[in-house]
Amino acid sequence: MKVGAVFHFLSETDWLHLAVDAIGPFVSDIVIVAADASWKAGDYAPSNHRAYLRQIKARARIHIVGGKWPSQKEQRQGGLDICKNLGMDYVFTLDCDEIMDRALTEWAIREIHARKPGNISLSCNTYFKFPWYRIEPRESSALTVLTRLTPATRHLGVVALNGRPTDRVTSEEPRTFHDRPFHHFSWVRRSDEQIRKKISNHSCSFPRAWYEEKWVRWNPAMRNFHPIYPTEYARVARVSQSQLPPQALRWAAENGKIPR
Numbered sequence: 001m002k003v004g005a006v007f008h009f010l011s012e013t014d015w016l017h018l019a020v021d022a023i024g025p026f027v028s029d030i031v032i033v034a035a036d037a038s039w040k041a042g043d044y045a046p047s048n049h050r051a052y053l054r055q056i057k058a059r060a061r062i063h064i065v066g067g068k069w070p071s072q073k074e075q076r077q078g079g080l081d082i083c084k085n086l087g088m089d090y091v092f093t094l095d096c097d098e099i100m101d102r103a104l105t106e107w108a109i110r111e112i113h114a115r116k117p118g119n120i121s122l123s124c125n126t127y128f129k130f131p132w133y134r135i136e137p138r139e140s141s142a143l144t145v146l147t148r149l150t151p152a153t154r155h156l157g158v159v160a161l162n163g164r165p166t167d168r169v170t171s172e173e174p175r176t177f178h179d180r181p182f183h184h185f186s187w188v189r190r191s192d193e194q195i196r197k198k199i200s201n202h203s204c205s206f207p208r209a210w211y212e213e214k215w216v217r218w219n220p221a222m223r224n225f226h227p228i229y230p231t232e233y234a235r236v237a238r239v240s241q242s243q244l245p246p247q248a249l250r251w252a253a254e255n256g257k258i259p260r
Contacts, residue, residue: 002028003112005092006079008072009034010201012096013052014189014255018247019099020056026105029086032056032064033079038201076155084149092146098124099183100145101245107180108146118173120146124184126233129218131188131248132259133236140232142177143184183245190255192216199227 005027009016020030034053057064065082069075083091090112092100111117121142126135147153189195195215199206210227218225226233241249
């Protein structure tokens, strides 16, 4: 049984190499689907990312495919099609800032061999500003991170699963949710400018004032600060280094971020 992973790259140079290192020992191949243009008309310069991607491609079993897609949905479908062509039976579908720790990945691999599931959706621990600030309680959404590939596998977008909105659902295969969180460093970047670009390059409708009022002015005492659904980010909790994957500590060291 061939298990691979696919990452969907737009401009996230902070975390992709770390996410690849985390999942790499457990999969046969890794596909990185790299957009040559933003889904929206924004300030996107793919040439700035080519050297970064070349460094990753130098590692074994990594396939980087560039292209232009009109939306996130089409880019994700393109990644799935490439994985099918490589003969994958199952694929981890991940964003560039999502880390599967060793214990969780080993559990998922055991599930594949024991139960042969259709899609597995997981909860996630989301981090804000720094790796040591985690959103609590966890977001209510569930993300499909592992899917069985068939000729009919399609990216369906956002649907409901067990009362939770869940993204990255593929095909009509049975979907099961497990409250086993992976690590999502969605709002952890080395600079404010990268967050501003993240907002401008994505298709969701962020309130215009959120960047200045919430992101720039944020402090650990702030409450209800999710850009779309404020109560989804009710508060943060400080976590210890022992609660973080080693890739988070590497990110902090690479970027000179020292816990205060």
